[in-house]
Amino acid sequence: MLKNRNRIIIAVFLLWALLITCRLFYYTVYSRDHYLEEGNKHAWRSGVIPAARGRIIDKNGQPLAWTQRYYDLVIEIYPDLCRANTKLIGEVREKISGLTPDDKREKYTRKNLTPSEILVLKDYLTKYQGVKIVPRMERQYVDYPEARKLVGSVDTSEGCFFGVKGAEKEHEHELKGIDGVYMVMLDRNRNWIPGTWKLKTEMQHGSDVKLEYSLEEIISMNKNEQGKKL
Amino acid sequence: MNKEKNSEAGIKLRGTVTFPLFVHAVLFLLGLWGCLAIYNATVYSNAPFYFAVRQFLWLIIGMALMYCASRVPFKLYIDYTPWLAAALFIPLVLVLFLGVKINGMKGWYAFGSVFIQPSEIAKPFYVLFLCWIFVRHSKGIKNFIFLVLVLLVWIVPIIFQPDFGTLIIYVSGMVAVYLIGGGSYIFLLASMLAAAPACMWVVHNKPYVLMRIIGFIDPSSDPSGSGWHILQFQYTLARGGILGADWGNCLWANSYLPLSYSDSAFASLTEAVGFLGVLPVIFGFALFAYSGFRLADRADTGFKKLFIGSMTSMITFQAFVHISVNVGLMPPTGITLPMFSYGGSSLVSTMLGAGIILSAARVDLSGKKGLAGDGEISGDSGSPV
Numbered sequence: 001m002l003k004n005r006n007r008i009i010i011a012v013f014l015l016w017a018l019l020i021t022c023r024l025f026y027y028t029v030y031s032r033d034h035y036l037e038e039g040n041k042h043a044w045r046s047g048v049i050p051a052a053r054g055r056i057i058d059k060n061g062q063p064l065a066w067t068q069r070y071y072d073l074v075i076e077i078y079p080d081l082c083r084a085n086t087k088l089i090g091e092v093r094e095k096i097s098g099l100t101p102d103d104k105r106e107k108y109t110r111k112n113l114t115p116s117e118i119l120v121l122k123d124y125l126t127k128y129q130g131v132k133i134v135p136r137m138e139r140q141y142v143d144y145p146e147a148r149k150l151v152g153s154v155d156t157s158e159g160c161f162f163g164v165k166g167a168e169k170e171h172e173h174e175l176k177g178i179d180g181v182y183m184v185m186l187d188r189n190r191n192w193i194p195g196t197w198k199l200k201t202e203m204q205h206g207s208d209v210k211l212e213y214s215l216e217e218i219i220s221m222n223k224n225e226q227g228k229k230l
Numbered sequence: 231m232n233k234e235k236n237s238e239a240g241i242k243l244r245g246t247v248t249f250p251l252f253v254h255a256v257l258f259l260l261g262l263w264g265c266l267a268i269y270n271a272t273v274y275s276n277a278p279f280y281f282a283v284r285q286f287l288w289l290i291i292g293m294a295l296m297y298c299a300s301r302v303p304f305k306l307y308i309d310y311t312p313w314l315a316a317a318l319f320i321p322l323v324l325v326l327f328l329g330v331k332i333n334g335m336k337g338w339y340a341f342g343s344v345f346i347q348p349s350e351i352a353k354p355f356y357v358l359f360l361c362w363i364f365v366r367h368s369k370g371i372k373n374f375i376f377l378v379l380v381l382l383v384w385i386v387p388i389i390f391q392p393d394f395g396t397l398i399i400y401v402s403g404m405v406a407v408y409l410i411g412g413g414s415y416i417f418l419l420a421s422m423l424a425a426a427p428a429c430m431w432v433v434h435n436k437p438y439v440l441m442r443i444i445g446f447i448d449p450s451s452d453p454s455g456s457g458w459h460i461l462q463f464q465y466t467l468a469r470g471g472i473l474g475a476d477w478g479n480c481l482w483a484n485s486y487l488p489l490s491y492s493d494s495a496f497a498s499l500t501e502a503v504g505f506l507g508v509l510p511v512i513f514g515f516a517l518f519a520y521s522g523f524r525l526a527d528r529a530d531t532g533f534k535k536l537f538i539g540s541m542t543s544m545i546t547f548q549a550f551v552h553i554s555v556n557v558g559l560m561p562p563t564g565i566t567l568p569m570f571s572y573g574g575s576s577l578v579s580t581m582l583g584a585g586i587i588l589s590a591a592r593v594d595l596s597g598k599k600g601l602a603g604d605g606e607i608s609g610d611s612g613s614p615v
Contacts, residue, residue, distance in 0.1 A: 005410060006527065009410065009543060010520055016554075019559065020553050020559065023557040024467065025505060028468065029505055035468030036468045042465070043465075185485065187485050187486065193274075195274070
């Protein structure tokens with residue numbers, strides 16, 4: 001048999017083991033759903049994959065309006081890392097030109113990176129949290145003011161286009177498409193965790209809209225209208 | 231005849247397996263289980279086998295050291311205790327000048343890619359020295375003061391590292407020796423009260439200690455700061471569920487849980503194997519404590535009883551503090567889980583301690599008891615041993 005003092009210590013350890021077991025049961029079984037939900041809320045983030053807006057083409061198939069993707073460099077500045085920031089900005093400026101700060105000097109941007117410039121910046125993306133390459137869509141139009149009037153224009157909301165005038169507004173439903181939605185887990189530094197990316201909603205590009213007139217006809221129609229006015 | 235049998239093969243379990251063999255096998259399996267847990271906690275990294283393979287190599291070294299330590303006659307340990315203690319204490323001081331800083335703590339010697347933590351290796355010899363001091367002095371306040379002095383001398387370099395997790399383990403070692411040796415509860419309580427101002431000073435002067443306590447009490451008040459670690463423990467355990475989230479599929483342990491292969495080893499293991507999978511770990515350590523105390527009771531001298539009981543208590547205490555932190559019963563302390571957490575020094579120290587326990591468990595038939603039999607310690611039963 002164990003001596004009295006030893007028995008007390010053994011009893012303390014056994015009670016401790018029992019307490020640990022109860023606590024473990026609480027997290028792994030009893031309140032599991034609550035903590036899983038809480039954890040997922042903190043970890044998972046959803047994002048939108050913008051659908052490319054459809055083209056507007058004339059009756060001969062010539063594009064009058066289309067969407068083009070660009071890549072911008074964004075460097076966010078961390079105020080408490082002054083020396084590191086200066087070094088980083090200096091190094092990036094040596095490699096690419098046109099890096100400009102915002103008014104508060106909290107962010108540096110360089111728009112429309114070329115593929116070779118993206119390759120040059122590859123190492124900085126993994127090394128520094130604040131360095132990002134952000135894709136950006138831009139709506140492009142054929143360079144005829146007469147056609148612009150008929151084609152109309154778009155505005156942006158949360159990175160997505162919506163038609164506000166002309167054919168862009170009239171054919172909004174066909175042009176728009178369906179944005180994709182993804183889910184991904186982020187680590188403590190808000191970086192994506194490899195292997196956790198999931199597609200929730202499939203993205204569908206907008207359809208092309210074909211107008212009844214050719215570009216030449218649109219231009220001549222416009223000229224006639226102006227002539228009548230005069 | 232029976233005594234002779236015990237001395238040669240150790241204590242028989244059910245007449246077939248000898249106790250030393252049982253301990254070797256159990257510790258090896260635990261260590262192997264630890265290697266798998268480490269692999270699981272680092273599987274998403276660039277080198278998923280790096281930590282696990284290193285740990286396995288340390289396990290092999292630890293097994294060899296445990297065997298050697300168990301074959302050395304316990305009398306030799308007793309005879310050379312002061313020298314062994316001094317040999318282990320000097321590196322503990324020198325590490326403050328020659329060591330390298332990792333995670334803000336100057337507690338490692340670096341030999342290429344191998345890091346040795348002297349405060350871990352010294353643990354069994356520190357307990358041995360405490361026992362040596364305890365049996366040499368008569369009971370009462372004098373005995374207690376000597377133990378406290380030894381403790382203070384050993385923890386000074388640890389405070390300067392600073393490694394408060396190891397500090398707690400060293401204090402627990404001293405308390406174990408004093409309690410198992412039959413020391414007075416009143417002295418212990420009085421010393422705890424006397425230490426309260428020092429604890430308050432630490433909390434006041436080390437803001438991160440206070441932040442850890444606040445984060446422990448209300449983790450959601452600062453979820454990305456002081457409460458982060460506690461919250462991640464909760465989410466990781468929840469993900470484990472009853473049966474676990476499969477090997478190699480432990481997202482939380484690999485992505486969110488800080489130090490998932492050392493300070494958070496238990497939580498990371500729970501994510502992999504679930505509630506049912508980690509129950510054997512908890513009760514394995516409880517069984518280890520029970521077996522240790524049974525072994526202590528059967529030892530033939532007071533010194534051996536004291537050492538076996540104290541060393542067993544210290545290892546079990548360390549394991550239970552680690553697990554308690556991981557299940558949210560205590561604030562984070564930075565204490566590793568013996569045999570499971572990554573770290574060669576910790577593994578070797580535990581196995582060395584187990585080896586010396588096995589050495590002490592052997593019955594000495596030489597008849598010359600010396601100090602091994604001189605130390606009279608008694609439990610509350612009052613029977614001298």
